[in-house]
Amino acid sequence: GAGVSQTPSNKVTEKGKYVELRCDPISGHTALYWYRQSLGQGPEFLIYFQGTGAADDSGLPNDRFFAVRPEGSVSTLKIQRTERGDSAVYLCASSLGGREDTQYFGPGTRLTVL
Amino acid sequence: GENVEQHPSTLSVQEGDSAVIKCTYSDSASNYFPWYKQELGKRPQLIIDIRSNVGEKKDQRIAVTLNKTAKHFSLHITETQPEDSAVYFCAASILSGGSYIPTFGRGTSLIVHP
Numbered sequence: 001g002a003g004v005s006q007t008p009s010n011k012v013t014e015k016g017k018y019v020e021l022r023c024d025p026i027s028g029h030t031a032l033y034w035y036r037q038s039l040g041q042g043p044e045f046l047i048y049f050q051g052t053g054a055a056d057d058s059g060l061p062n063d064r065f066f067a068v069r070p071e072g073s074v075s076t077l078k079i080q081r082t083e084r085g086d087s088a089v090y091l092c093a094s095s096l097g098g099r100e101d102t103q104y105f106g107p108g109t110r111l112t113v114l
Numbered sequence: 115g116e117n118v119e120q121h122p123s124t125l126s127v128q129e130g131d132s133a134v135i136k137c138t139y140s141d142s143a144s145n146y147f148p149w150y151k152q153e154l155g156k157r158p159q160l161i162i163d164i165r166s167n168v169g170e171k172k173d174q175r176i177a178v179t180l181n182k183t184a185k186h187f188s189l190h191i192t193e194t195q196p197e198d199s200a201v202y203f204c205a206a207s208i209l210s211g212g213s214y215i216p217t218f219g220r221g222t223s224l225i226v227h228p
Contacts, residue, residue, distance in 0.1 A: 040220070041221070042118075042220055050211060055213065058210075097212075097213070102163075105158045106157060107157050108157060
């Protein structure tokens with residue numbers, strides 16, 4: 001079946017602009033995760049949704065970052081007033097939900113802030 | 115919060131040799147330890163995981179060991195092949211909001227020379 005998909009694959013924006021990154025999880029997966037991966041680093045946890053609600057948003061770096069999942073499926077990560085330091089690959093993952101389930105990653109969105 | 119150290123950062127081996135990657139973690143509450151393989155430009159993929167009630171797990175050429183007392187865990191790859199070349203990430207996961215949230219190491223770039 002289809003895996004996790006993310007759009008766009010690449011996004012170039014200017015400092016100060018607003019961006020939205022989209023994630024389509026695997027059908028039926030109730031848990032959805034957002035990560036940020038900088039060059040030469042491991043993925044860094046941002047936020048986790050169980051259904052429509054954010055169960056853990058402790059990884060969001062500041063209030064410029066926000067994510068929603070209004071219908072419990074597609075999720076959007078929103079970044080306001082982008083800064084050059086926000087440049088990274090933003091990864092989304094989904095799982096069936098619960099403690100025992102493997103997280104399946106999407107291909108990521110490469111965000112470049114000029 | 116959790117801190118994961120991963121060594122070495124780069125590992126170069128000849129085809130057929132074994133490769134060992136080591137990780138340490140700081141938070142004794144971590145009790146799920148997945149390992150991911152990420153090929154260049156691709157998404158991370160889970161290759162093996164271990165839970166805190168198990169000391170060792172093996173899957174064909176791959177094995178993981180866990181020492182909870184010392185807070186370290188290792189990945190062992192035997193009979194390496196060129197297609198094993200990739201970046202490998204360890205993670206230590208803490209249960210939060212009903213799911214395991216991973217903290218990743220910085221990655222090990224494994225190069226297998228034919």
